[in-house]
Each structure stands twice: as C-alpha cells, then as structure tokens.
Amino acid sequence: ETGVTQTPRHLVMGMTNKKSLKCEQHLGHNAMYWYKQSAKKPLELMFVYNFKEQTENNSVPSRFSPECPNSSHLFLHLHTLQPEDSALYLCASSQVGGFRDEQYFGPGTRLTVT
C-alpha cells in the first residue's frame, strides 16, 4: 500500500452507535490531520497531530475523539453523533520540520448518520 489509506470508505450509523474511522499513512510523515468536508462548506480542519501529539483541536465537539497511537496511524472515534455530522471525513499527512510542505490526503470516509 502506498500513500494515505482510510477505512471504511462508507459508514452508516445511528445516533446511538459507536464507531471508529481509521487512517494509515505509508509516507514516513510525522504529522497527521482530520478534516470534515460537508456539502456547500469549505473543508474544515478538525484535529492536527505532530509527532503523535495533538497540537490542534479546532473547537470540535467531544462526540469526536481522535487517537494517534503512532506516527503512521490515526483514528477518529465517533459516539452519539447527530445527523448534521454526516459528511466526508478526510485524513491527511505531511512532513513537518521547518518547511511548510503539502499535505497528502486519503480518499475519505463517507459518513451518514441516521
């Protein structure tokens, strides 16, 4: 596998369910990100992890809980979501170290909350 992979690609869950999204990067990067892409809204940054430490939480509700066990894996744990949380969730990675390089994105998980 190369690049950034995300599983599952599609997820339908009820408001009382608990599920997790997984992201894995095979690029040797040291930073990982979660973004939310809703219809008719710009891409929104949710969380940033640099060297496995969370450095940014963009006022995301606590029903979204990220986890970064190592520099290659990133999870987004979901519980008691709302229908407005239905969106495409994108994971990205980059190499951070004094140079603002581009981020590499995964294909996303299409989440539908019923």
Add this chain to the structure above:
Amino acid sequence: AQSVTQPDIHITVSEGASLELRCNYSYGATPYLFWYVQSPGQGLQLLLKYFSGDTLVQGIKGFEAEFKRSQSSFNLRKPSVHWSDAAEYLCTSNNAGNMLTFGGGTRLMVKP
C-alpha cells in the same frame, strides 16, 4: 485571520476550451499556496504549489498557476480542457506552521 476565496462555485467549459479558476487570499505576508483537485468519491490530489521565486508555476496534468501579489490572487489555468478534468478544484494557503486554510472550491463541468 487569513482567508481564501474562490468566487466561482460552478464553472462549465467546452472540451478543448481554455480554463481559468480564480483564487484570492487575504494575508499580510506571502503565504504558501496550493491547488488541489478532488474527483468524485476521491481524496485531494495536489496539482501545484507556490512557495517563492518564479510567480508562474507549472503543475501536473497540464495545469499552471500565477501568483500575483498586487491582486492577492493565485489563479489556476489550463490552455485546453479535457473531459477528464471535470472535478472539484480547491485552492488553499498555508502561512502558519502546517495549518491549511481552504477556499470553498470550484466545481468544473466539461461539455463535450
């Protein structure tokens, strides 16, 4: 706070015609600027980037973009559009560590 604006939500061009997608940014210093393309059901793929130096940058798939400081713009261009170019195009800037600010995107449709 910095912002990125893409004034055109939808653009339709005929196959073979030229294309220009607009992007404006607001930031005091020169930001790092990127254009990404997103095909349906896919993640984002980097087309090109501008950090410094030559203001006309070449990217993949025949795209280019020109940085104009006086107009705070970074417009994306292609001389001849192909049907496979139909997608969502996202302009973004990075001027604070590794934080990206995205524009709202422009959806390109290509007529045969």
